[in-house]
Amino acid sequence: MARKSLILVSVAVLALVMAAPVWAADEIKIGVLYPLTGGAAAEGKELRDGAELAVEIINNAKPELSMAIAKNAGIKSLGGAKVKLIIQDHQGNPQLAADLAKKLIQDDKVVGLMGAYHSAVTKTVSAVAERFGVPMINESSTSPALTKEGYKWFWRTTPHDTTFTNDLYEFLDGLTKGKAKGVKAFDPKELLPIVSACEKTEWGANVDLAIKEIGKARAVPVQLSLLYAAKAPDLSSEVQSLLAPKPATMLFAGYGADAILMVKTLKSMKAQPKLIWGQNAGFESPEFLSALGDDVNGILTRTVFSPRVGQVKKVAAEVNGLYKAKTGRDLSGASARAFTATQTWAHILEKAGSTKPEALQKAANEIMIGPDELIVPWKGVKFATTGSDIGQNELGTGMIGQYQKGKDGKITLEIIYPFELATADLIYPFKGW
Amino acid sequence: MTVETLLAQALKALVSGLTMGMVFGLVALGLTIIFGVMDIVNFAHGEFLMIGMYCGLLTYSGLGADPLFGLPIAAVVGFALGVGCYYGLVQFLLRGPMIAQLFGTFGLMLFLRNLALLIMGADPRGVHHGALVGKSFVMGPGIVVELTKLTAGIFSLLAFAAVWWLMNRTRIGLALTATALDGQAARYMGIPTEKMNAFAWGLGGTTVAVAGALLVNFWPVDPNVGLLFTMIAFTTVALGGFGSIPGAAFAGLIVGLLINLPPIWDAISAFSQWPILTAGEMHQFKYSFVYLAFFLIMVLRPRGLFGWKY
Numbered sequence: 001m002a003r004k005s006l007i008l009v010s011v012a013v014l015a016l017v018m019a020a021p022v023w024a025a026d027e028i029k030i031g032v033l034y035p036l037t038g039g040a041a042a043e044g045k046e047l048r049d050g051a052e053l054a055v056e057i058i059n060n061a062k063p064e065l066s067m068a069i070a071k072n073a074g075i076k077s078l079g080g081a082k083v084k085l086i087i088q089d090h091q092g093n094p095q096l097a098a099d100l101a102k103k104l105i106q107d108d109k110v111v112g113l114m115g116a117y118h119s120a121v122t123k124t125v126s127a128v129a130e131r132f133g134v135p136m137i138n139e140s141s142t143s144p145a146l147t148k149e150g151y152k153w154f155w156r157t158t159p160h161d162t163t164f165t166n167d168l169y170e171f172l173d174g175l176t177k178g179k180a181k182g183v184k185a186f187d188p189k190e191l192l193p194i195v196s197a198c199e200k201t202e203w204g205a206n207v208d209l210a211i212k213e214i215g216k217a218r219a220v221p222v223q224l225s226l227l228y229a230a231k232a233p234d235l236s237s238e239v240q241s242l243l244a245p246k247p248a249t250m251l252f253a254g255y256g257a258d259a260i261l262m263v264k265t266l267k268s269m270k271a272q273p274k275l276i277w278g279q280n281a282g283f284e285s286p287e288f289l290s291a292l293g294d295d296v297n298g299i300l301t302r303t304v305f306s307p308r309v310g311q312v313k314k315v316a317a318e319v320n321g322l323y324k325a326k327t328g329r330d331l332s333g334a335s336a337r338a339f340t341a342t343q344t345w346a347h348i349l350e351k352a353g354s355t356k357p358e359a360l361q362k363a364a365n366e367i368m369i370g371p372d373e374l375i376v377p378w379k380g381v382k383f384a385t386t387g388s389d390i391g392q393n394e395l396g397t398g399m400i401g402q403y404q405k406g407k408d409g410k411i412t413l414e415i416i417y418p419f420e421l422a423t424a425d426l427i428y429p430f431k432g433w
Numbered sequence: 434m435t436v437e438t439l440l441a442q443a444l445k446a447l448v449s450g451l452t453m454g455m456v457f458g459l460v461a462l463g464l465t466i467i468f469g470v471m472d473i474v475n476f477a478h479g480e481f482l483m484i485g486m487y488c489g490l491l492t493y494s495g496l497g498a499d500p501l502f503g504l505p506i507a508a509v510v511g512f513a514l515g516v517g518c519y520y521g522l523v524q525f526l527l528r529g530p531m532i533a534q535l536f537g538t539f540g541l542m543l544f545l546r547n548l549a550l551l552i553m554g555a556d557p558r559g560v561h562h563g564a565l566v567g568k569s570f571v572m573g574p575g576i577v578v579e580l581t582k583l584t585a586g587i588f589s590l591l592a593f594a595a596v597w598w599l600m601n602r603t604r605i606g607l608a609l610t611a612t613a614l615d616g617q618a619a620r621y622m623g624i625p626t627e628k629m630n631a632f633a634w635g636l637g638g639t640t641v642a643v644a645g646a647l648l649v650n651f652w653p654v655d656p657n658v659g660l661l662f663t664m665i666a667f668t669t670v671a672l673g674g675f676g677s678i679p680g681a682a683f684a685g686l687i688v689g690l691l692i693n694l695p696p697i698w699d700a701i702s703a704f705s706q707w708p709i710l711t712a713g714e715m716h717q718f719k720y721s722f723v724y725l726a727f728f729l730i731m732v733l734r735p736r737g738l739f740g741w742k743y
Contacts, residue, residue, distance in 0.1 A: 037547075039657055041555030200717045224699070226713035229720060233652070233661040236449050236579070237692055238716050241699040244442060257557045260653045264559070268569045268579045268651070287556040291653045294561070433567070 026074075026081045028355060030345060031104030033097050033115030033125055036089035039231060039256045040117060042287045043334050047117060047140065048087055049327050050335030053319070054342035058083050066315050067373050069346045077353035083346065086110060090121055098124040105132050111355040112136065114341055117334070118255070119143035119203035126154045135348075135360045139341030140334055142280070143206040147384075147392040153357075155364050155383045157341045159396030161203075161279065164302045165210040167398045168277060169218050171417040172249070175428070180416065182425025191249045191275065193223035195242045197262070198253035198279075200227035207253040207279050223247070230258040239265045253279035260291045267295055267433040274429035276300060277400070284333045289403065289411060296403040296411060298427045303401045304376050305336035306413040308423045316375040331375070340376050344369065347381075371395075377421070402427060434704045441574040442700035446693040448576050454689020455586030459644045460662050461669040461681045462592060463637035469676030470613045470633035473523065476538040478666060479659025480545035481638050485511055485645020486654040487553060492646075493560045500563045503646040511642025515634035523634065524627065542659075549656035557655040565650040581651035588647060592640055593682045599636075600678060609633060613676065665720075668727045674740025684738060691722040 032051060035044040054069070059082045062070040074080035086108055090097035097116055104110045105128070113129050113136040116122045122141035129136035130151045138146065138156040142164065147156055171180075178185030196211050198204035208225055215222045223245050228238050235258070242250065250273045254262055259282025266276075276299045282288060283301035307330040310317030319339065320331045331339070344367070349355070352363035369381040379395040400417035404424055414424035464478045475481075485507040492503035518541060526537040560566055568580040600606040611619040612629040620626050652658065669688050673680025695715035702710035730737060 037550065037555070037657075039655075041550070041655075041657070042557070045555060197716075224713050226695075227717040229717065231661060232720065233665060234453055234692060236453065236582075237446065237694075237696050237719060240442070240445055240449060240693075240696040241713065241716065244438075244696070244699060244703065257653055257655060257658070260557055260559065264567070264651060264653070267567055268581075269577045270569065270571065287558070291557050291559040292561075293559075295567070 026079065027084045028075065028078065028081050028349060029084050029086055029108060029110045031101065031108060031110035031113045032085045032087045033090045033100055033104075033113065033121070034087060035092045035117055035121070036087075038091040038093075039258075040092050042256060043117060043281070043285050044089070046285070046329075046332050046334040047338040049323070050331065050338035051085060051087075051114070051139075051342045053323055053326055053335075054339045054346070055083050055085055057319075057322075058342070058346045065318055067343070068350075069343055075346065075349045077350050078355070083342075083349070085114075085342075090116055090125075092118055092121065094118075094121045094124040097121045098128050101125045101128040102132075105129075105134050110134070111349075111357075112345065112360060114139065114345065117141060118201065119146060119206070120201045122146055123202055126151060129153050133357050135357060135364060137341050137345055137348075137364075140337045141203065143203045144210065144389075145202070145206055147389045150390055152390075153361065155344075155391040155393075157344050157381055157393045157396065158304065158337050159378075159398055160392065161207050161210045162214075163396065164279065164398045165207065165214050167302060167400060167417065168211075168251070169214055169220065171400050172220065173218070174417070174419055175426070179419045180426040180428070181419065181422040183428045188220070192220070193245050193247050194220065194249040194251065195245065195247040196222050196225040196251040196253075197238055197242055198225075198227055199230035199255055199258060201230070203255075203281070204230070204253045211251055222251070228258075230255050232258070235261050235265045236269065238262075239269050239271070243269060243271055248274045250276050251279070252277070252283065254282040256282045256285060256287070259283050259285075259288055263292055263295060263299070272432055276430055277302070280304070280333055284401075284413075286329060286332055294405060294411070295433055297405045298402065298430045300400055300402045300416065301413070302398050303413065304333045304378075304396075304398060305331055306399070306401050306415055307331065308401075308413070308415050309375070309377055311423065312421060313375065313377065315372065316377075319375045336376050340374060340381070343373070344381055434700070436704075437574070439700050439704045441576070443697050444574065445576050446696045446700075447690070448572075448578060449696075450690035450693035451686060452578065452582040452586045452689070453692065454686035455589040455682075456582055456644075456648070456685075457662075457665055457669050457688050458682045458685025459585060459589035459592060459647075460641060461666040461673070461685060462589075462596065462644075462678070463639075463641035464666050465670045465673065465676055465678060465681040466596065466640070467633055467637040468670065469678070470609055471523075471527075471630055473526075473534050474538065474667075475637065476535070476663075477518070477542040477545055478637075478641060479661075479663030480542050480549070481511060481514060481641045481659075482645040482648070482662055483549060483654065483656060483659040484514060484545070485642030486649040486652070486658060487549070487645075488642065489646035489649035490558060490560060490654055493563065493649075494558075500560045500646070500650055501565065503649070504643055507642040507646035508639050511638040511640070511645075512635040513638075514642065515636070515638025516631050518638070519631040519634040524630070527630075546656050546659065553656060555655060557653040557658075559653040560649060563650055579651065581647070584650075585644070585647045588643075589682070589685075592643075593678060596636070596640070597678050605632070665723070668723055671737055672727055672730050674737025677737065677739035680737055680739030687726065688723050691726060692719045694722055695719050 119141040176188040198208040352359040401413040488507035489500040489503035673684030702712040
């Protein structure tokens with residue numbers, strides 16, 4: 001009896017194993033690597049939710065949405081095949097992420113990769129993708145160095161930190177010339193001295209370089225710049241050094257919890273700068289706002305998305321509505337960019353009409369997604385195929401937002417830059433805590 | 434930069450280092466108690482701290498009270514947690530080899546961290562109002578003293594004094610010390626060593642959970658926050674000598690002062706204008722000084738500064 005049932009079970013298992021490829025035929029697997037635990041877990045969750053919403057829209061027809069991926073169910077040129085994300089948690093660990101990427105490619109046979117938030121992690125994963133010849137789309141890692149490798153299998157939709165840092169100095173320049181809404185022109189010396197503190201991994205170290213180099217080129221040099229360990233319990237020694245030259249402008253790049261700790265330490269050490277700017281990431285995540293409450297009022301952050309974008313872009317408002325219904329939160333820079341990268345994957349698959357790596361590579365190098373399709377305020381998605389920034393989206397642009405407490409007591413990220421898109425008067429100088 | 438500002442910067446770094454050092458000492462105290470009595474390294478120590486922090490946070494967000502009211506709650510929770518972990522896990526681990534004890538508490542760490550992730554979510558959270566929240570005062574030449582750290586520091590001194598008194602001046606402390614020195618002999622003398630072990634875990638849990646409830650007035654809490662402090666706590670305990678109460682206090686101060694070397698470097702750089710002392714360069718290495726000190730102690734005096742075991 002026991003033997004008989006053993007045979008039966010074996011047959012059943014065999015049948016399942018044999019049947020699996022038949023199911024898989026109408027499914028396109030994309031391996032996704034995000035930090036779902038560890039210090040950046042909250043951002044990882046945002047990224048995952050953004051990517052999953054895009055997949056829902058790709059796999060189901062939503063004619064009410066004015067974007068191409070919503071027109072029909074699945075990828076039309078592949079017989080309506082559905083996209084399936086296999087999401088893995090890399091915990092912010094570059095080595096683990098490289099191993100996971102190999103497993104996704106070899107065991108799960110994914111047609112492509114997406115991820116991985118931290119620039120240091122994207123660096124190792126993109127190297128794996130390059131070695132195996134598997135296409136990888138990066139949604140939100142902004143270290144400029146990532147697209148300087150000349151890789152043939154790596155594309156990045158988000159603008160990178162050179163673009164963002166240029167925006168920052170454009171903003172500072174415009175601010176002193178009276179271009180910012182609600183602020184009159186003033187002597188540029190008022191913004192000096194400038195100090196900066198960036199976390200010390202791949203991303204922060206490159207932001208630090210960009211801030212120093214671009215500042216020097218524009219004759220507004222940073223007086224003191226330092227790097228710090230993000231996974232650390234104390235930032236008071238850093239803040240003490242930063243405050244020593246009595247800075248007017250303070251620039252930061254931090255992930256998650258360290259950005260919160262930085263602002264808390266600034267407040268408790270009675271910092272009185274005129275302007276505080278954060279390079280997205282920790283300064284832009286929803287928990288930055290929830291953990292600090294009213295203390296964020298007046299802080300600036302570069303961003304790629306604010307719910308306010310919905311005022312100027314209909315499709316952004318529509319997708320934000322869907323996201324809010326799904327998660328209870330507004331789209332953030334992380335979720336909006338994960339959405340956009342997943343959407344880009346759908347466009348590439350649609351154009352390629354195949355899941356062969358070479359076809360995907362060709363399609364990625366040729367696609368052009370127009371600005372009306374996107375929820376982010378970019379000029380489109382088109383990847384560079386020549387020059388020093390191969391694989392970089394040439395049409396991405398950044399924004400600068402400011403947290404402002406409204407009359408209803410709610411804090412919103414208002415758009416401040418580009419000046420022509422401004423949704424509110426700039427609060428300047430920073431009022432302090 | 435004048436000599437006065439240079440001295441003021443050095444003084445600021447000193448004050449900041451001493452207060453932060455007392456905080457590190459407080460966090461490390463529970464770890465050293467447990468090790469002193471049982472020779473067990475509690476890898477879940479940081480998670481006990483995290484649970485203490487959530488006690489403070491939930492008192493604030495759940496009951497709407499000042500997070501300081503979370504202190505007694507954290508004390509009770511911490512004691513129960515310590516005793517519960519002992520009877521539920523550690524007493525079984527003691528029967529196994531050393532490696533089982535290491536992996537056992539390591540597993541406990543992963544379990545508690547992921548449990549917190551499941552219940553509380555991954556987002557860092559903080560308290561916005563309270564008697565200590567965001568408060569600081571200025572002293573002398575612009576020395577800012579953060580109230581949360583100062584309170585934690587004072588509390589740390591009290592806790593160290595109390596634990597020292599308990600260990601050296603009471604019967605229960607003598608019994609704990611006897612258990613620590615030779616468990617078998619202590620048992621023959623009629624000391625209930627099982628209860629003593631459980632008590633050590635309870636005491637360790639209480640001190641670290643109370644530390645957590647105090648720290649939440651300043652630090653944001655998330656399920657991974659323990660890790661940030663445990664690395665430092667382990668180093669502190671190893672520097673001071675495993676199992677030594679005054680050692681932990683002293684080593685905490687050393688660690689606090691070491692991580693405040695970079696601002697002094699920056700001040701000297703601004704003062705001297707020597708291009709070789711580039712300002713800002715030292716911050717990225719600030720924990721390296723701590724681990725360097727740890728390394729030197731391990732090489733030169735493996736039992737730690739005040740170690741009394743081995």
